[in-house]
Amino acid sequence: MATPVQTQTVDLVARFPGMVTADARPGYTGFIVNKENLVEVATAIRDEFGFDLLTAVTGVDYLAENKMEVVYHAYKTTGGPGLVFRVQVERVDPVEVPSLINIWPGVDFQEREAWDLLGIKFTGHPDLRRILMWEGYEGHPLRKDWKEPFFEEEAKPFKSRWPDGQHTFAENKNPFRDNLKFPADFDPEKFEVVNEDGLYASLERHTMKNEEGSLNTDHIVVNMGPHHPSTHGVLRVAVTLDGETIIGLKPVMGYLHRNHDKIGERNTYLQVIPYTDRLDYFNSMSNNFGYVTTVEKLMKIQVAERAEYIRVIMAELSRIQNHLIFIGMLMNDLGTMYTPSLYAFEERELVLDIFEAVSGARMMCNYFRFGGVVRDIPDYVMQKIKDLVLERLPAKTDEMERFLNENEILVARLKGIHVLNAEDAIKYSVTGPVLRATGVPYDLRRADPYSIYDRFDFDVAVRQNGDMMDNYLIRFDEIRQSLRILEQALKQIPQGPINSQKPQYQVRVPAGEAYGRIESPKGELAFYVVSNGKPNPYRYHVRPASFVNLTAVESMCIGSKIADFVALLAMLDIVMGELDR
Amino acid sequence: MENEKLSLPNYNIPEDLENVVAVTTLDRLYNWGRRSSVWPLMFGLACCAIEMIAAQTARYDMARFGMEVMRPTPRQADMMLVSGTVTKKMLPAIIRLYNQMPEPKYVVAMGACASSGGPFKEGYNVVAGIDKFLPVDVYIPGCPPTPQALIAGLIKLQEKIDRQSIKTVRWYNKEKKDGNYVPMPILGPDLIDVRRNADIKQAAAVAKVTQESA
């Protein structure tokens, strides 16, 4: 078993006297960097201290202190704990913070998101447009003084509903009788629509130009999506084409932006769990896992021993199911319509049967609780899991590989296409199987172990070429490793209580912040939660794998064919619920 | 051919002609054709779309009801299955797709989100139910509805089609020639439903007055 490299604690204060102070607030860790020195300090963090992977960038609005904060979480791809550093700026308009896009290009979308939702202007960002909402939308929704049209109270449970259970339609309380909010004296007939010039200008800027002296060909701009049969949901991309070759590309998202963060901040801690189900809707179990581990970190509670095993079993089953679907969908996108995906869905149904038996729902399981899980696994279900893990799934995985792997068309479509090298992958903060396919053995279950993953014997699946073929094969490797973990977990699982806490509606969460991350089937899924001791999270942020992995898409497909682009989306394994939140 | 569906009851057709001759009404013939091949638009919005896919796979097999032919283009589709959360940003695209569908066309709201906004109703980017814009024929509750529920909902749609008459359906109504065209909403400071321009202006003016007096 490889143990993660232990790093000596990083002392930024000693290295940068006067520019950095340690964060002394109770419950907080890390360093506060002066805004003026951010770029310099960040460069050192990457180059001197070796934190090459910047996983998350997000903002927090401390309204009472009249401050805005930008929080960065940096890690090493060799493993080990991370480094938190932050910048605090006064809450004046506009809030300005230097962009780190030249140091970690992976911050691109995340900085745009912070601009969109919190109104933090990242100076030096070459393409700072709104990303989830549309250009021209009024306000920055995650600011604490911004209220949504159906606003009722700061925090749930709302007094109007609880404890008497009354309900009035939110529409009746809103002046516009709908989920709408317009500036005072707004006249819909006189206003001018903000068009999408910004998008096309940026596409133009990032388009390769015809070489001097070469044949001068015409380029066309095509919009794929948001309704497109293969974009895996409502993603839209604007592409510039030269014939069939992509020479410029910009993804446009937000078509499924369901305001997860804002709703999460109104909810109580417990109420957030079912919402996390709906992030990556293929893997509600993994999402639950990530969220509860984060809050447990804040609460500093232990998880019941049996529950730990149940969690691992569910998360790994979920991974297997996800990867099977991945393979089926990838085949769909390559043109082998339906047959392989029908095979994949057949196995998925069997896994969903287990989820349904333990949690009551096929997809939206809502199964984890702080300190454990909500229900025990009945014996007959345990038997079903055993049959599935020990007999059926290994055989079916082999069968699928036998059917597909050497198929000539498949090999021709996958081998050597869309190569991502390790350096770029890290640069763009790519995580998960896509990163491991480039030869970087970075798996959080090993690199930064959570739950009880350190007890199991398994290998981190790695492939070396980073092309589509390796991305496809690594999914099979991971299924095999998951089966290995499951086998051990099923053998070792002890009897006992399934929750270390009493069942409760309201949990006490001490003030502070926590950043909890897990290896979801799609990559690093992390939650950043700030508590101020109240029953609701003060700040709740999801760092989704799909969203950040998509940052690499632009550089990956320039120069390739448009037909391969659809397969590339399948390869990145994005899911819109998580991408747009 | 399911004779009992097509033929009117109470007509005695000789046994050897049963598969050749049918005595029926125009309505029955139309509806029988329509209900047996409702082609959905291949269109997924959110989590519910995954259950929609699951409903097409081997275990549930929607094809048994003549509904498996998902069309990627609205021009070949008969039914729009709104499977997931409708966001304000996505809405113009949905309306455009709907307007491009030829008639007769049906709308099924699958899941809590499409019916009413569901768990995300309070979200600032969420449209609280597609029925604020499109005429919904069948609502399917659930979050997500199970494939069984989806199929039950689609059977309900078939029953609805069975009861229609070409004399009354809206798409043959001469007066309402353009009556089914839904005007495109605009993305401004918030979603602008152009049918409600006057309302919005008035409410915004009231808001200004209250602000000034406050």
Ligand code: SF4
């Ligand atoms: S109803 Fe539930 S499952 Fe369906 S789209 Fe909405 S949140 Fe997702």
